[in-house]
Amino acid sequence: METKENSSTEFTILNAAKEIFERKGMVAARMQEIADEAGINKAMLHYYYRSKQLLFEAVFKSAFSLLAPQINEIINADTSIFEKIRNFSSNYISFVMKHPYLPNFIIQELNRNPDFVKKIVAEKNFPNISKFKQQVDEKVEEGVIRPIKAEQLFINIMSLNIFPFIGSQLLKGLVNVNEEAYKQLMEERKTEIADFIINSIKLK
Amino acid sequence: METKENSSTEFTILNAAKEIFERKGMVAARMQEIADEAGINKAMLHYYYRSKQLLFEAVFKSAFSLLAPQINEIINADTSIFEKIRNFSSNYISFVMKHPYLPNFIIQELNRNPDFVKKIVAEKNFPNISKFKQQVDEKVEEGVIRPIKAEQLFINIMSLNIFPFIGSQLLKGLVNVNEEAYKQLMEERKTEIADFIINSIKLK
DNA sequence: GTCTATATTAAGATAGAC
DNA sequence: GTCTATCTTAATATAGAC
Numbered sequence: 001m002e003t004k005e006n007s008s009t010e011f012t013i014l015n016a017a018k019e020i021f022e023r024k025g026m027v028a029a030r031m032q033e034i035a036d037e038a039g040i041n042k043a044m045l046h047y048y049y050r051s052k053q054l055l056f057e058a059v060f061k062s063a064f065s066l067l068a069p070q071i072n073e074i075i076n077a078d079t080s081i082f083e084k085i086r087n088f089s090s091n092y093i094s095f096v097m098k099h100p101y102l103p104n105f106i107i108q109e110l111n112r113n114p115d116f117v118k119k120i121v122a123e124k125n126f127p128n129i130s131k132f133k134q135q136v137d138e139k140v141e142e143g144v145i146r147p148i149k150a151e152q153l154f155i156n157i158m159s160l161n162i163f164p165f166i167g168s169q170l171l172k173g174l175v176n177v178n179e180e181a182y183k184q185l186m187e188e189r190k191t192e193i194a195d196f197i198i199n200s201i202k203l204k
Numbered sequence: 205m206e207t208k209e210n211s212s213t214e215f216t217i218l219n220a221a222k223e224i225f226e227r228k229g230m231v232a233a234r235m236q237e238i239a240d241e242a243g244i245n246k247a248m249l250h251y252y253y254r255s256k257q258l259l260f261e262a263v264f265k266s267a268f269s270l271l272a273p274q275i276n277e278i279i280n281a282d283t284s285i286f287e288k289i290r291n292f293s294s295n296y297i298s299f300v301m302k303h304p305y306l307p308n309f310i311i312q313e314l315n316r317n318p319d320f321v322k323k324i325v326a327e328k329n330f331p332n333i334s335k336f337k338q339q340v341d342e343k344v345e346e347g348v349i350r351p352i353k354a355e356q357l358f359i360n361i362m363s364l365n366i367f368p369f370i371g372s373q374l375l376k377g378l379v380n381v382n383e384e385a386y387k388q389l390m391e392e393r394k395t396e397i398a399d400f401i402i403n404s405i406k407l408k
Numbered sequence: 409g410t411c412t413a414t415a416t417t418a419a420g421a422t423a424g425a426c
Numbered sequence: 427g428t429c430t431a432t433c434t435t436a437a438t439a440t441a442g443a444c
Contacts, residue, residue, distance in 0.1 A: 030418095155375055158378075176334075199350065
């Protein structure tokens with residue numbers, strides 16, 4: 001009979017697909033690998049998701065909807081600008097340490113298919129910078145922070161938080177530390193990043 | 205006769221391979237595409253480079269040896285720390301605007317094959333942070349800049365310079381600007397990044 | 409050195425039995 | 427719903443003529 005094992009298998013497949021796609025990217029991932037990871041037959045993947053492309057899209061959506069709230073936090077929270085920066089950096093790094101492949105996955109797939117961005121931006125939950133911009137402009141006006149374009153500040157915050165994970169291999173080589181020491185540096189960054197930014201923009 | 209057309213064709217192929225590999229990455233690139241780009245037959249690629257893997261490695265080496273001097277500048281130049289940061293940010297951004305796919309290419313391929321890093325680090329020209337670290341520690345000691353780990357400062361400099369190009373699609377979506385406006389933001393960053401960093405670390 | 413034609417392999421996808 | 431076996435296509439790689 002058509003039991004509810006349905007959803008269980010579907011779920012198992014999606015989880016396996018996340019694992020493989022996020023680590024290897026759409027192009028390098030193999031359906032066979034995903035099947036192995038799921039402990040299931042290759043044909044099942046097609047039974048539940050029809051094609052590699054559709055399975056990939058399910059994974060991407062899920063990944064993006066995991067990252068989006070993180071970014072929304074800095075954009076739309078009802079807290080002071082300094083608090084936002086502190087919270088975001090700390091939370092984001094904790095988050096990425098649990099999902100180490102996720103930011104790179106999203107960025108790579110957006111680069112591979114730029115039209116993808118337009119589709120997603122059009123959707124309901126896509127983070128928008130406008131509230132953050134208003135807040136920054138206001139604080140500049142009030143003389144709380146030095147003059148800086150909100151766009152540039154936002155790009156700086158994103159860069160300082162996201163890049164160390166995406167460029168970890170390169171940075172490990174340049175800074176010449178092993179995996180463990182690098183992880184330690186990332187731990188420190190939970191507060192280091194916010195200090196760095198706030199020291200730059202705050203007027204005494 | 206075996207003429208010197210040899211080296212000319214070899215060069216043409218390498219250039220075409222750079223174009224395709226850097227844009228698409230090793231896995232997604234197609235030998236046929238590279239042949240087309242070179243205006244030459246597919247068999248020639250194998251005649252000169254034996255395999256896709258070897259052709260790729262030639263491209264990677266060439267790309268890395270183009271980027272390495274850029275990074276070496278901030279690490280080993282004989283200038284003040286502030287000057288280094290200003291020069292690097294300005295030069296690096298000009299450089300990347302001419303080679304837009306290069307940083308992403310290198311980072312992706314290093315992530316895909318982490319053992320690659322070890323091999324390259326062992327090589328002669330791989331940039332090393334130790335001189336930069338010494339300089340930073342000294343300036344902290346002298347009270348010229350506030351206390352900060354050289355490793356963290358270095359990671360911050362790299363992040364602020366490199367990420368905006370790697371994450372351009374995502375950032376364009378979040379900041380909600382078109383290609384042209386984004387390019388304008390990158391232009392501004394030639395000075396903006398250094399201001400941001402120096403404001404953060406310099407003690408008055 | 410350069411080309412066309414072909415071999416080889418690997419991956420996505422489907423058919424059909426259970 | 428799940429499996430094995432198979433089809434189909436596409437990509438790397440090679441053989442062989444010129």
